[in-house]
Amino acid sequence: MVTDVSRDPVRIGVVGLNYWGPNLARNVDRLPGAELTWCCDLDDKILARMGAQFPDARTTTELDDVLADDSVDAVIVATSVPTHYLLGKRVLEAGKHAFIEKPMAVTARDAEDLVRTAEAQGRQLMVGHLLEYHPAVRKMKQLLDDGELGRIFYVYSNRLNLGKVRPDENALWSLGPHDISVINYLTGEEPEEVSARGECYLQQGVEDVVFGYIKYPSGMTGHLQVSWLDPHKTRKITVVGSDKMAVFDDMDADRKITIYDKSAVVPQYQSYGEYVTLRFGDIHIPHIANDEPLKLEVEHFVECVRDNRSPLSDGRDGLNVVRVLEAMERSLRDGGRPVRTADLTAG
Numbered sequence: 001m002v003t004d005v006s007r008d009p010v011r012i013g014v015v016g017l018n019y020w021g022p023n024l025a026r027n028v029d030r031l032p033g034a035e036l037t038w039c040c041d042l043d044d045k046i047l048a049r050m051g052a053q054f055p056d057a058r059t060t061t062e063l064d065d066v067l068a069d070d071s072v073d074a075v076i077v078a079t080s081v082p083t084h085y086l087l088g089k090r091v092l093e094a095g096k097h098a099f100i101e102k103p104m105a106v107t108a109r110d111a112e113d114l115v116r117t118a119e120a121q122g123r124q125l126m127v128g129h130l131l132e133y134h135p136a137v138r139k140m141k142q143l144l145d146d147g148e149l150g151r152i153f154y155v156y157s158n159r160l161n162l163g164k165v166r167p168d169e170n171a172l173w174s175l176g177p178h179d180i181s182v183i184n185y186l187t188g189e190e191p192e193e194v195s196a197r198g199e200c201y202l203q204q205g206v207e208d209v210v211f212g213y214i215k216y217p218s219g220m221t222g223h224l225q226v227s228w229l230d231p232h233k234t235r236k237i238t239v240v241g242s243d244k245m246a247v248f249d250d251m252d253a254d255r256k257i258t259i260y261d262k263s264a265v266v267p268q269y270q271s272y273g274e275y276v277t278l279r280f281g282d283i284h285i286p287h288i289a290n291d292e293p294l295k296l297e298v299e300h301f302v303e304c305v306r307d308n309r310s311p312l313s314d315g316r317d318g319l320n321v322v323r324v325l326e327a328m329e330r331s332l333r334d335g336g337r338p339v340r341t342a343d344l345t346a347g
């Protein structure tokens, strides 16, 4: 995607600049079609650092200063997760376009409210589901849409390593949003029912390991394994189709995607002596562009604000991820009982 620099730059403020926010601010600052106009954080030390790094941007501890500036088109919210809903809502109600880091909110009810607010205000709402902008994930999606893998049976992800152990959120909320967003994106459906089991080994009431299951209306399923208590650093998503299978391995620098021409063939007419046969074909490793997902994500947001069009990871997408997280959390608390996503906000 090439940003059209012949038009006025999109003017953006970033709120929340501790760990992740500076990466977003840097990308906005470097983008020819955008202008970083405000850096906002409650912490003065952080603001002093941002002021030195981005001398053209103004700094403030008050989001209201950013919202009162009529020249600001959009605000990026990169604060801690529990603050996303209220800050995002203030941004949209002030008539600005909003980019909210993942997960968009902590309840489906709040996420729905953000979607409704964006619609009512006629503003774009985008969620920072970074992996949807990863060239390898886009390639996987293209393979699925082109029918190369056949019908999708199931998608599963493994996001494992040792640390970072958090006291205030479990491994599901900490590690799961990216995988859930990719699984939803690849299947192209809205999740219908989920269940999850997990175990707390290090801290009481905080799961270190979670296994989740997502059922989609067509019968496709998604499976998720997240852990911060594992010897392997693994970031893998596997798609099993009726014709081929594909693996996205983000830890492999030269082999991001591997397509296996393997399948199980069911005989057309079942009769005595006819069994499912296994087909083993070639292995193919397509070339994947080395573009930085974060740069592509920020570029996409700027283009969507400029053209007033809906982003790939829009509010609805953010809502579907929050639905899965909230339903899995309920299931975890209830011994793995299946929870329907529609029941979260009903009544």
Ligand SMILES: NC(=O)c1ccc[n+]([C@@H]2O[C@H](COP(=O)([O-])OP(=O)(O)OC[C@H]3O[C@@H](n4cnc5c(N)ncnc54)[C@H](O)[C@@H]3O)[C@@H](O)[C@H]2O)c1
Pocket (backbone or CB within 6 Å): 015, 016, 017, 018, 019, 020, 021, 040, 041, 042, 043, 046, 061, 063, 078, 079, 080, 081, 083, 087, 101, 102, 103, 128, 130
């Ligand atoms: N896409 C990714 O790969 C990725 C990676 C890391 C973090 N994240 C997301 O980025 C967000 C931020 O993560 P982090 O680790 O930097 O969080 P953090 O808690 O370390 O920092 C949050 C910052 O927000 C500021 N803040 C909180 N409330 C504020 C308010 N009302 N006004 C102004 N500033 C306020 C705090 O002072 C703090 O500096 C989270 O949503 C996280 O999930 C995304």
